[in-house]
Amino acid sequence: MKKVEAIIRPEAFQDLRDRLSDEGITGMTVSEVAGCGLQKKQTGVFRGSHFEVSLQPKIKVELIFDDHLLDHVVKNIRDVCATGEIGDGKIFVYPVEDVIRIRSGEHGLTAIK
Amino acid sequence: MKKVEAIIRPEAFQDLRDRLSDEGITGMTVSEVAGCGLQKKQTGVFRGSHFEVSLQPKIKVELIFDDHLLDHVVKNIRDVCATGEIGDGKIFVYPVEDVIRIRSGEHGLTAIK
Amino acid sequence: MKKVEAIIRPEAFQDLRDRLSDEGITGMTVSEVAGCGLQKKQTGVFRGSHFEVSLQPKIKVELIFDDHLLDHVVKNIRDVCATGEIGDGKIFVYPVEDVIRIRSGEHGLTAIK
Numbered sequence: 001m002k003k004v005e006a007i008i009r010p011e012a013f014q015d016l017r018d019r020l021s022d023e024g025i026t027g028m029t030v031s032e033v034a035g036c037g038l039q040k041k042q043t044g045v046f047r048g049s050h051f052e053v054s055l056q057p058k059i060k061v062e063l064i065f066d067d068h069l070l071d072h073v074v075k076n077i078r079d080v081c082a083t084g085e086i087g088d089g090k091i092f093v094y095p096v097e098d099v100i101r102i103r104s105g106e107h108g109l110t111a112i113k
Numbered sequence: 114m115k116k117v118e119a120i121i122r123p124e125a126f127q128d129l130r131d132r133l134s135d136e137g138i139t140g141m142t143v144s145e146v147a148g149c150g151l152q153k154k155q156t157g158v159f160r161g162s163h164f165e166v167s168l169q170p171k172i173k174v175e176l177i178f179d180d181h182l183l184d185h186v187v188k189n190i191r192d193v194c195a196t197g198e199i200g201d202g203k204i205f206v207y208p209v210e211d212v213i214r215i216r217s218g219e220h221g222l223t224a225i226k
Numbered sequence: 227m228k229k230v231e232a233i234i235r236p237e238a239f240q241d242l243r244d245r246l247s248d249e250g251i252t253g254m255t256v257s258e259v260a261g262c263g264l265q266k267k268q269t270g271v272f273r274g275s276h277f278e279v280s281l282q283p284k285i286k287v288e289l290i291f292d293d294h295l296l297d298h299v300v301k302n303i304r305d306v307c308a309t310g311e312i313g314d315g316k317i318f319v320y321p322v323e324d325v326i327r328i329r330s331g332e333h334g335l336t337a338i339k
């Protein structure tokens with residue numbers, strides 16, 4: 001199993017949620033974060049200047065799913081969230097060792113189906 | 114070392130915290146998230162219908178501990194959080210490569226003991 | 227690639243952000259969490275006493291970067307956040323399988339450079 005953490009623009013979230021739902025990917029965990037990517041924001045200061053990394057509000061979407069869905073999930077996130085403008089976000093992929101459904105005790109792939 | 118992320122009902126949190134404390138598992142990180150599992154909520158619309166995935170408020174509890182405690186931790190979470198009703202939550206298990214105590218620089222198992 | 231989750235005192239965050247920026251580590255994701263480490267807080271109760279694990283407000287800083295930067299990142303976090311007092315925080319290290327820049331589709335190390 002894999003975990004994807006997508007850090008996206010808040011305004012893209014509703015469309016992403018609808019898209020994932022259409023694709024049958026309904027399990028997700030969502031939170032509000034602040035982030036900065038590679039760019040720096042130049043701030044003028046009196047007689048000098050310095051760089052400041054500005055934090056932007058972002059939405060973190062966490063999805064855990066079977067390995068074979070990875071390309072499909074990434075494609076769908078990019079379809080919906082890529083505008084071509086700086087700051088579209090990042091997708092991080094992590095290994096997952098197990099999942100347990102608390103209600104039933106089922107684990108592994110059965111717990112996410 | 115392992116990391117467990119338990120996504121639970123907010124009303125179960127206090128009991129889980131007490132239970133983990135009784136079991137000597139005191140290190141934890143807690144945050145507010147929103148989530149949806151497998152079920153979809155049907156919403157009626159005029160001349161038709163569509164499915165909508167509704168986001169529910171949940172608590173995410175993160176626990177990092179030694180490998181041999183995994184079954185024990187999962188058992189205790191299920192003991193406290195499983196009501197048998199839909200929406201009891203999920204437990205995700207991840208590998209952890211290292212832990213460092215910032216104060217002392219200790220790392221590995223020493224840093225979580 | 228590695229992911230570091232540093233759980234630090236809120237008052238250390240601005241200095242850490244400045245330091246990481248000075249070191250050229252500008253990609254980061256930040257969130258508010260509550261946490262407890264190993265210590266317990268004794269609370270007096272009428273004719274008795276019990277232990278209570280108190281949750282403290284903390285900042286979680288997530289950084290994804292190339293493997294060879296790990297020691298450097300840990301050193302910089304400790305330089306800024308270690309006061310020597312209980313509660314300075316923890317650093318957790320996790321494996322990362324891939325990173326995708328949503329805008330361009332670039333992945334792997336290219337996506338974090």
Ligand SMILES: Nc1ncnc2c1ncn2[C@@H]1O[C@H](COP(=O)(O)OP(=O)(O)OP(=O)(O)O)[C@@H](O)[C@H]1O
Nearest residue numbers: 007035036037038086087088089253254255290329
């Ligand atoms: N190396 C990183 N570590 C942790 N979080 C990161 C990292 N890089 C980006 N992020 C998170 O992803 C969010 C979006 O990043 P962003 O889209 O600006 O990436 P980028 O690499 O600068 O791409 P772009 O050039 O399209 O702006 C950031 O606000 C931050 O929350």
Ligand SMILES: Nc1ncnc2c1ncn2[C@@H]1O[C@H](COP(=O)(O)OP(=O)(O)OP(=O)(O)O)[C@@H](O)[C@H]1O
Nearest residue numbers: 027028029064103120148149150151199200201202
């Ligand atoms: N595949 C997933 N990826 C990410 N988060 C998930 C996933 N599945 C569940 N979650 C998180 O876990 C929370 C609880 O899920 P939930 O208990 O509804 O799981 P479920 O599989 O539907 O089990 P049940 O049948 O008992 O309801 C969700 O609100 C969401 O935050």
Ligand SMILES: Nc1ncnc2c1ncn2[C@@H]1O[C@H](COP(=O)(O)OP(=O)(O)OP(=O)(O)O)[C@@H](O)[C@H]1O
Nearest residue numbers: 140141142177216233261262263264312313314315
């Ligand atoms: N085992 C753990 N699992 C998950 N989160 C943890 C764990 N240990 C610590 N944390 C998180 O790290 C934060 C800081 O922990 P803390 O600095 O108190 O660690 P500690 O091991 O008690 O070190 P110290 O002795 O310096 O206080 C906690 O508030 C919690 O959010």
Ligand SMILES: [Mg+2]
Nearest residue numbers: 037038039087
């Ligand atoms: Mg950027």
Ligand SMILES: [Mg+2]
Nearest residue numbers: 150151152200
């Ligand atoms: Mg459910």
Ligand SMILES: [Mg+2]
Nearest residue numbers: 263264265313
């Ligand atoms: Mg402590």
